[in-house]
Amino acid sequence: MAYTKELSFSYRNPTRIVFGEGSALNVVWEMEALGVTRALIVTDEGLMKTDLPERIREALGDKCVGIFGEVQPDSGVHIVQRGVEVAQELGADILVSLGGGSSIDTAKAMTIVLKGGGKLADYLTKPIEGPLMPHIAIPTTAGTGSEVTWIAVVKDHEQGVKHVFLSDQIFPKLAILDPQMTVGLPPLVTASTGMDAMCHAVEGIASVIGEPIADALNLHAIRLIMEYLPRCVEQGDDLLARGQQMIAATMAGVGFGNSLLGIVHAMAHVVGGRHGIPHGIANGILLPYGMRYNLDTCPDRYALVAEAMAVREKGMSEKEAATSAVDAIWEFTKRMGHPQRLRDVGVPKEDLEACAAGTLTEPNMFTNPRPGELNEVLKVLQEAW
Numbered sequence: 001m002a003y004t005k006e007l008s009f010s011y012r013n014p015t016r017i018v019f020g021e022g023s024a025l026n027v028v029w030e031m032e033a034l035g036v037t038r039a040l041i042v043t044d045e046g047l048m049k050t051d052l053p054e055r056i057r058e059a060l061g062d063k064c065v066g067i068f069g070e071v072q073p074d075s076g077v078h079i080v081q082r083g084v085e086v087a088q089e090l091g092a093d094i095l096v097s098l099g100g101g102s103s104i105d106t107a108k109a110m111t112i113v114l115k116g117g118g119k120l121a122d123y124l125t126k127p128i129e130g131p132l133m134p135h136i137a138i139p140t141t142a143g144t145g146s147e148v149t150w151i152a153v154v155k156d157h158e159q160g161v162k163h164v165f166l167s168d169q170i171f172p173k174l175a176i177l178d179p180q181m182t183v184g185l186p187p188l189v190t191a192s193t194g195m196d197a198m199c200h201a202v203e204g205i206a207s208v209i210g211e212p213i214a215d216a217l218n219l220h221a222i223r224l225i226m227e228y229l230p231r232c233v234e235q236g237d238d239l240l241a242r243g244q245q246m247i248a249a250t251m252a253g254v255g256f257g258n259s260l261l262g263i264v265h266a267m268a269h270v271v272g273g274r275h276g277i278p279h280g281i282a283n284g285i286l287l288p289y290g291m292r293y294n295l296d297t298c299p300d301r302y303a304l305v306a307e308a309m310a311v312r313e314k315g316m317s318e319k320e321a322a323t324s325a326v327d328a329i330w331e332f333t334k335r336m337g338h339p340q341r342l343r344d345v346g347v348p349k350e351d352l353e354a355c356a357a358g359t360l361t362e363p364n365m366f367t368n369p370r371p372g373e374l375n376e377v378l379k380v381l382q383e384a385w
Protein backbone atom coordinates (compact mmCIF):
# COMPACT_ATOMS: atom_id res chain seq x y z
CA MET A 1 0.00 0.00 0.00
CA ALA A 2 2.98 2.32 0.10
CA TYR A 3 3.12 4.91 -2.69
CA THR A 4 4.78 3.75 -5.87
CA LYS A 5 6.32 5.64 -8.74
CA GLU A 6 3.34 4.52 -10.85
CA LEU A 7 1.04 6.68 -8.68
CA SER A 8 -1.30 8.87 -10.68
CA PHE A 9 -4.43 10.65 -9.54
CA SER A 10 -6.76 13.55 -10.13
CA TYR A 11 -7.56 15.57 -7.00
CA ARG A 12 -10.93 17.32 -6.57
CA ASN A 13 -11.73 20.13 -4.16
CA PRO A 14 -13.61 22.99 -5.84
CA THR A 15 -15.87 23.99 -2.92
CA ARG A 16 -14.89 27.18 -1.09
CA ILE A 17 -14.96 26.67 2.67
CA VAL A 18 -15.86 29.41 5.14
CA PHE A 19 -15.43 28.70 8.83
CA GLY A 20 -16.28 30.67 11.95
CA GLU A 21 -18.72 31.15 14.78
CA GLY A 22 -21.73 33.03 13.43
CA SER A 23 -20.54 32.65 9.81
CA ALA A 24 -23.86 31.10 8.74
CA LEU A 25 -25.54 34.41 9.40
CA ASN A 26 -23.33 36.02 6.75
CA VAL A 27 -24.82 33.80 4.07
CA VAL A 28 -26.42 36.78 2.33
CA TRP A 29 -22.99 38.32 1.59
CA GLU A 30 -21.88 35.05 0.09
CA MET A 31 -25.01 34.99 -2.06
CA GLU A 32 -24.37 38.48 -3.33
CA ALA A 33 -20.84 37.44 -4.27
CA LEU A 34 -22.37 34.71 -6.43
CA GLY A 35 -24.62 37.24 -8.19
CA VAL A 36 -27.91 35.61 -7.21
CA THR A 37 -30.88 37.07 -5.35
CA ARG A 38 -33.56 34.41 -4.75
CA ALA A 39 -32.60 31.73 -2.22
CA LEU A 40 -34.64 28.67 -1.35
CA ILE A 41 -33.64 27.07 1.97
CA VAL A 42 -33.68 23.26 1.76
CA THR A 43 -33.93 21.62 5.17
CA ASP A 44 -35.42 18.66 7.01
CA GLU A 45 -38.54 18.09 9.03
CA GLY A 46 -36.58 17.67 12.28
CA LEU A 47 -34.82 21.01 11.93
CA MET A 48 -38.15 22.70 11.13
CA LYS A 49 -38.99 22.13 14.81
CA THR A 50 -35.98 24.26 15.80
CA ASP A 51 -35.29 27.95 15.21
CA LEU A 52 -32.38 27.31 12.81
CA PRO A 53 -34.29 27.61 9.49
CA GLU A 54 -35.90 30.82 10.68
CA ARG A 55 -32.52 32.24 11.74
CA ILE A 56 -31.13 31.59 8.26
CA ARG A 57 -34.27 33.05 6.67
CA GLU A 58 -33.85 36.21 8.74
CA ALA A 59 -30.19 36.40 7.80
CA LEU A 60 -31.18 36.19 4.12
CA GLY A 61 -33.86 38.86 4.52
CA ASP A 62 -35.64 39.71 1.27
CA LYS A 63 -33.22 37.45 -0.62
CA CYS A 64 -35.07 34.39 0.71
CA VAL A 65 -38.02 33.20 -1.39
CA GLY A 66 -39.01 30.36 0.93
CA ILE A 67 -38.16 27.29 2.95
CA PHE A 68 -38.56 23.75 1.63
CA GLY A 69 -38.63 21.82 4.91
CA GLU A 70 -39.81 18.37 3.82
CA VAL A 71 -36.51 16.46 3.74
CA GLN A 72 -36.51 13.25 5.78
CA PRO A 73 -33.67 10.98 6.91
CA ASP A 74 -32.55 8.92 3.87
CA SER A 75 -33.99 11.50 1.49
CA GLY A 76 -36.07 10.16 -1.38
CA VAL A 77 -36.53 10.73 -5.09
CA HIS A 78 -40.10 11.84 -4.39
CA ILE A 79 -38.80 14.48 -1.95
CA VAL A 80 -36.33 15.74 -4.54
CA GLN A 81 -39.15 15.98 -7.09
CA ARG A 82 -41.30 17.95 -4.66
CA GLY A 83 -38.37 20.25 -3.87
CA VAL A 84 -37.84 20.90 -7.58
CA GLU A 85 -41.50 21.91 -7.97
CA VAL A 86 -41.24 24.30 -5.01
CA ALA A 87 -38.02 25.84 -6.33
CA GLN A 88 -39.63 26.37 -9.75
CA GLU A 89 -42.85 27.82 -8.32
CA LEU A 90 -40.90 30.30 -6.21
CA GLY A 91 -38.40 31.20 -8.95
CA ALA A 92 -35.34 30.32 -6.84
CA ASP A 93 -31.93 30.99 -8.36
CA ILE A 94 -29.85 29.44 -5.57
CA LEU A 95 -30.36 26.64 -3.02
CA VAL A 96 -29.15 27.00 0.55
CA SER A 97 -29.14 23.59 2.19
CA LEU A 98 -29.29 23.48 5.97
CA GLY A 99 -28.92 20.16 7.74
CA GLY A 100 -27.05 16.88 7.63
CA GLY A 101 -26.25 14.71 4.64
CA SER A 102 -29.91 14.21 3.70
CA SER A 103 -30.65 17.90 3.23
CA ILE A 104 -27.38 18.61 1.45
CA ASP A 105 -27.80 15.60 -0.87
CA THR A 106 -31.41 16.57 -1.57
CA ALA A 107 -30.28 20.03 -2.66
CA LYS A 108 -27.54 18.52 -4.85
CA ALA A 109 -30.09 16.24 -6.50
CA MET A 110 -32.55 19.12 -6.94
CA THR A 111 -29.94 21.11 -8.86
CA ILE A 112 -29.55 18.19 -11.28
CA VAL A 113 -33.27 18.06 -12.12
CA LEU A 114 -33.70 21.85 -12.09
CA LYS A 115 -31.12 22.11 -14.87
CA GLY A 116 -31.82 19.05 -16.98
CA GLY A 117 -35.53 18.40 -16.38
CA GLY A 118 -37.18 14.98 -16.24
CA LYS A 119 -36.83 12.71 -13.23
CA LEU A 120 -33.84 12.24 -10.96
CA ALA A 121 -33.57 8.54 -11.83
CA ASP A 122 -32.99 9.51 -15.50
CA TYR A 123 -29.54 10.73 -14.46
CA LEU A 124 -28.42 7.31 -13.36
CA THR A 125 -27.75 6.71 -17.04
CA LYS A 126 -27.87 10.21 -18.56
CA PRO A 127 -24.93 12.63 -18.19
CA ILE A 128 -25.34 15.50 -15.73
CA GLU A 129 -24.59 18.62 -17.71
CA GLY A 130 -23.81 21.89 -15.98
CA PRO A 131 -23.48 24.51 -14.91
CA LEU A 132 -26.13 23.76 -12.29
CA MET A 133 -27.95 26.19 -10.03
CA PRO A 134 -25.50 27.35 -7.33
CA HIS A 135 -25.78 25.66 -3.96
CA ILE A 136 -24.50 26.84 -0.58
CA ALA A 137 -24.34 24.10 2.07
CA ILE A 138 -24.66 24.91 5.76
CA PRO A 139 -24.13 21.65 7.69
CA THR A 140 -25.77 21.19 11.08
CA THR A 141 -23.94 17.94 11.81
CA ALA A 142 -20.22 17.25 11.75
CA GLY A 143 -19.83 13.95 9.99
CA THR A 144 -21.02 13.31 6.44
CA GLY A 145 -18.69 15.71 4.65
CA SER A 146 -21.39 16.04 1.99
CA GLU A 147 -20.83 19.81 1.94
CA VAL A 148 -17.56 19.19 0.05
CA THR A 149 -18.18 16.04 -1.98
CA TRP A 150 -19.27 15.26 -5.52
CA ILE A 151 -21.56 12.51 -4.26
CA ALA A 152 -25.32 12.53 -3.60
CA VAL A 153 -27.17 9.53 -2.18
CA VAL A 154 -30.95 9.53 -2.63
CA LYS A 155 -33.24 6.61 -1.86
CA ASP A 156 -36.01 5.30 -4.06
CA HIS A 157 -38.38 4.37 -1.24
CA GLU A 158 -40.76 2.51 -3.58
CA GLN A 159 -38.05 0.18 -4.83
CA GLY A 160 -36.10 0.18 -1.55
CA VAL A 161 -32.79 1.07 -3.22
CA LYS A 162 -30.33 3.91 -2.72
CA HIS A 163 -29.19 5.71 -5.85
CA VAL A 164 -25.70 7.21 -5.84
CA PHE A 165 -24.96 10.17 -8.12
CA LEU A 166 -21.34 11.09 -8.74
CA SER A 167 -20.60 14.24 -10.69
CA ASP A 168 -18.20 17.16 -10.65
CA GLN A 169 -21.26 19.33 -11.33
CA ILE A 170 -22.85 18.74 -7.92
CA PHE A 171 -20.15 20.07 -5.66
CA PRO A 172 -21.67 22.88 -3.56
CA LYS A 173 -20.20 26.26 -4.51
CA LEU A 174 -19.61 27.04 -0.88
CA ALA A 175 -19.68 25.26 2.49
CA ILE A 176 -20.28 27.45 5.53
CA LEU A 177 -19.03 25.78 8.70
CA ASP A 178 -20.53 27.51 11.71
CA PRO A 179 -20.00 25.63 15.00
CA GLN A 180 -23.13 27.28 16.41
CA MET A 181 -25.20 25.23 13.94
CA THR A 182 -24.22 21.99 15.73
CA VAL A 183 -24.56 22.90 19.43
CA GLY A 184 -28.09 21.50 19.63
CA LEU A 185 -27.12 17.98 18.50
CA PRO A 186 -27.83 15.38 21.21
CA PRO A 187 -24.82 13.34 22.48
CA LEU A 188 -25.57 10.12 20.57
CA VAL A 189 -26.15 11.92 17.27
CA THR A 190 -22.96 13.89 17.88
CA ALA A 191 -21.02 10.67 18.54
CA SER A 192 -22.47 8.69 15.62
CA THR A 193 -22.19 11.43 13.00
CA GLY A 194 -18.66 12.05 14.29
CA MET A 195 -17.87 8.36 13.86
CA ASP A 196 -19.05 8.61 10.26
CA ALA A 197 -16.29 11.18 9.75
CA MET A 198 -13.81 8.90 11.54
CA CYS A 199 -14.81 6.08 9.17
CA HIS A 200 -14.30 8.34 6.14
CA ALA A 201 -10.80 9.19 7.33
CA VAL A 202 -9.75 5.63 8.27
CA GLU A 203 -11.27 4.05 5.17
CA GLY A 204 -9.74 6.77 3.02
CA ILE A 205 -6.30 5.95 4.41
CA ALA A 206 -6.74 2.26 3.57
CA SER A 207 -8.36 2.78 0.14
CA VAL A 208 -6.63 1.30 -2.90
CA ILE A 209 -6.78 4.69 -4.61
CA GLY A 210 -5.41 6.67 -1.69
CA GLU A 211 -2.87 9.37 -2.48
CA PRO A 212 -0.74 11.79 -0.44
CA ILE A 213 -3.08 14.81 -0.49
CA ALA A 214 -6.13 12.82 0.62
CA ASP A 215 -3.96 11.00 3.17
CA ALA A 216 -2.86 14.30 4.70
CA LEU A 217 -6.45 15.45 5.08
CA ASN A 218 -7.64 12.13 6.46
CA LEU A 219 -4.79 11.80 8.96
CA HIS A 220 -5.27 15.27 10.41
CA ALA A 221 -9.00 14.67 10.56
CA ILE A 222 -8.29 11.62 12.74
CA ARG A 223 -6.13 13.71 15.09
CA LEU A 224 -8.84 16.34 15.46
CA ILE A 225 -11.63 13.79 15.95
CA MET A 226 -9.65 11.96 18.66
CA GLU A 227 -9.14 15.19 20.54
CA TYR A 228 -12.43 16.97 20.03
CA LEU A 229 -15.26 14.53 19.36
CA PRO A 230 -15.46 13.23 22.96
CA ARG A 231 -15.54 16.85 24.14
CA CYS A 232 -18.48 17.55 21.82
CA VAL A 233 -20.30 14.52 23.22
CA GLU A 234 -19.58 15.37 26.84
CA GLN A 235 -20.27 19.09 26.57
CA GLY A 236 -22.44 20.01 23.62
CA ASP A 237 -21.92 23.76 23.95
CA ASP A 238 -18.12 23.57 23.79
CA LEU A 239 -17.85 25.70 20.67
CA LEU A 240 -14.11 25.21 20.25
CA ALA A 241 -14.60 21.43 20.17
CA ARG A 242 -17.68 21.71 17.93
CA GLY A 243 -15.74 23.86 15.47
CA GLN A 244 -12.71 21.58 15.33
CA GLN A 245 -14.96 18.54 14.85
CA MET A 246 -16.72 20.33 11.97
CA ILE A 247 -13.40 21.10 10.34
CA ALA A 248 -12.35 17.46 10.81
CA ALA A 249 -15.55 16.18 9.18
CA THR A 250 -15.08 18.53 6.23
CA MET A 251 -11.41 17.56 5.86
CA ALA A 252 -12.35 13.89 5.89
CA GLY A 253 -15.10 14.74 3.38
CA VAL A 254 -12.56 16.18 0.93
CA GLY A 255 -10.27 13.28 1.78
CA PHE A 256 -12.73 10.48 1.11
CA GLY A 257 -14.25 12.33 -1.84
CA ASN A 258 -10.87 11.71 -3.45
CA SER A 259 -9.79 8.39 -1.97
CA LEU A 260 -13.27 6.84 -1.71
CA LEU A 261 -14.04 4.26 0.98
CA GLY A 262 -14.16 0.53 1.74
CA ILE A 263 -15.77 -2.40 3.50
CA VAL A 264 -17.09 -0.51 6.52
CA HIS A 265 -19.27 1.75 4.41
CA ALA A 266 -20.19 -1.19 2.19
CA MET A 267 -21.47 -3.15 5.19
CA ALA A 268 -23.03 -0.08 6.80
CA HIS A 269 -25.02 0.78 3.67
CA VAL A 270 -26.36 -2.77 3.38
CA VAL A 271 -27.08 -3.38 7.07
CA GLY A 272 -28.37 0.16 7.58
CA GLY A 273 -30.57 -0.01 4.48
CA ARG A 274 -32.09 -3.35 5.44
CA HIS A 275 -32.73 -2.49 9.08
CA GLY A 276 -33.20 1.28 9.20
CA ILE A 277 -30.05 1.97 11.20
CA PRO A 278 -28.70 5.51 10.93
CA HIS A 279 -25.58 5.73 8.75
CA GLY A 280 -23.27 6.98 11.51
CA ILE A 281 -24.36 4.34 14.02
CA ALA A 282 -23.84 1.50 11.53
CA ASN A 283 -20.40 2.84 10.64
CA GLY A 284 -19.42 3.44 14.26
CA ILE A 285 -20.30 -0.14 15.16
CA LEU A 286 -18.67 -1.73 12.13
CA LEU A 287 -15.41 0.24 11.90
CA PRO A 288 -13.19 -1.89 14.19
CA TYR A 289 -14.52 -5.12 12.66
CA GLY A 290 -13.96 -3.92 9.11
CA MET A 291 -10.44 -2.80 10.05
CA ARG A 292 -9.72 -6.29 11.38
CA TYR A 293 -10.82 -7.74 8.02
CA ASN A 294 -8.18 -5.60 6.29
CA LEU A 295 -5.50 -5.79 8.96
CA ASP A 296 -3.12 -8.22 7.26
CA THR A 297 -3.58 -6.55 3.86
CA CYS A 298 -2.60 -3.01 4.88
CA PRO A 299 -0.92 -2.96 8.32
CA ASP A 300 1.26 -0.06 7.15
CA ARG A 301 -1.80 2.09 6.49
CA TYR A 302 -3.40 1.32 9.83
CA ALA A 303 -0.04 2.00 11.51
CA LEU A 304 -0.43 5.55 10.15
CA VAL A 305 -3.90 5.63 11.69
CA ALA A 306 -2.41 4.48 15.01
CA GLU A 307 0.12 7.31 14.85
CA ALA A 308 -2.62 9.85 14.17
CA MET A 309 -4.62 8.40 17.06
CA ALA A 310 -1.48 8.71 19.24
CA VAL A 311 -1.65 5.03 20.23
CA ARG A 312 1.48 3.74 18.46
CA GLU A 313 4.06 3.10 21.14
CA LYS A 314 7.81 3.06 20.62
CA GLY A 315 9.07 -0.32 19.44
CA MET A 316 5.74 -1.50 18.05
CA SER A 317 5.87 -3.31 14.70
CA GLU A 318 3.53 -2.18 11.92
CA LYS A 319 1.19 -5.06 12.70
CA GLU A 320 1.18 -4.25 16.42
CA ALA A 321 0.54 -0.59 15.70
CA ALA A 322 -2.28 -1.49 13.31
CA THR A 323 -3.84 -3.72 15.96
CA SER A 324 -3.57 -0.94 18.52
CA ALA A 325 -5.52 1.34 16.14
CA VAL A 326 -8.36 -1.21 15.94
CA ASP A 327 -8.44 -1.56 19.74
CA ALA A 328 -8.36 2.22 20.15
CA ILE A 329 -11.41 2.66 17.90
CA TRP A 330 -13.29 0.17 20.06
CA GLU A 331 -12.29 2.04 23.24
CA PHE A 332 -13.16 5.36 21.62
CA THR A 333 -16.77 4.42 20.82
CA LYS A 334 -17.14 2.78 24.24
CA ARG A 335 -16.01 5.98 25.96
CA MET A 336 -18.64 7.97 24.04
CA GLY A 337 -21.49 5.58 24.84
CA HIS A 338 -21.83 4.64 21.16
CA PRO A 339 -23.47 1.23 20.41
CA GLN A 340 -20.82 -1.42 19.75
CA ARG A 341 -22.81 -4.41 18.53
CA LEU A 342 -25.28 -4.96 15.71
CA ARG A 343 -27.56 -6.78 18.15
CA ASP A 344 -27.75 -3.56 20.21
CA VAL A 345 -29.50 -1.83 17.30
CA GLY A 346 -31.92 -4.60 16.43
CA VAL A 347 -30.21 -6.43 13.56
CA PRO A 348 -31.52 -10.03 13.55
CA LYS A 349 -28.78 -12.66 13.50
CA GLU A 350 -30.53 -14.63 10.78
CA ASP A 351 -30.16 -11.72 8.35
CA LEU A 352 -26.36 -11.59 8.51
CA GLU A 353 -25.88 -13.91 5.52
CA ALA A 354 -28.00 -11.69 3.30
CA CYS A 355 -26.09 -8.65 4.60
CA ALA A 356 -22.77 -10.33 3.75
CA ALA A 357 -23.97 -11.17 0.24
CA GLY A 358 -25.16 -7.59 -0.29
CA THR A 359 -21.83 -6.21 0.94
CA LEU A 360 -19.86 -7.99 -1.78
CA THR A 361 -21.57 -6.06 -4.57
CA GLU A 362 -21.80 -2.72 -2.76
CA PRO A 363 -19.69 -0.17 -4.73
CA ASN A 364 -17.55 0.82 -1.73
CA MET A 365 -16.03 -2.68 -1.81
CA PHE A 366 -14.27 -1.80 -5.07
CA THR A 367 -11.77 0.45 -3.28
CA ASN A 368 -11.34 -1.75 -0.21
CA PRO A 369 -7.78 -3.03 0.11
CA ARG A 370 -8.87 -6.66 0.55
CA PRO A 371 -11.34 -8.15 -1.92
CA GLY A 372 -14.65 -9.38 -0.57
CA GLU A 373 -14.94 -13.06 0.27
CA LEU A 374 -18.41 -14.17 1.28
CA ASN A 375 -17.51 -16.38 4.22
CA GLU A 376 -14.95 -13.92 5.54
CA VAL A 377 -17.34 -10.97 5.32
CA LEU A 378 -19.98 -13.07 7.04
CA LYS A 379 -17.49 -13.76 9.84
CA VAL A 380 -16.93 -10.02 10.25
CA LEU A 381 -20.66 -9.42 10.59
CA GLN A 382 -21.02 -12.32 13.02
CA GLU A 383 -18.22 -10.88 15.16
CA ALA A 384 -19.92 -7.48 15.04
CA TRP A 385 -23.24 -8.99 16.01
Ligand SMILES: [Fe+2]
Pocket residue numbers: 144196199200265279283
Ligand atom coordinates in the same frame (compact mmCIF):
# COMPACT_ATOMS: atom_id res chain seq x y z
FE1 LIG B 1 -20.33 8.01 5.54
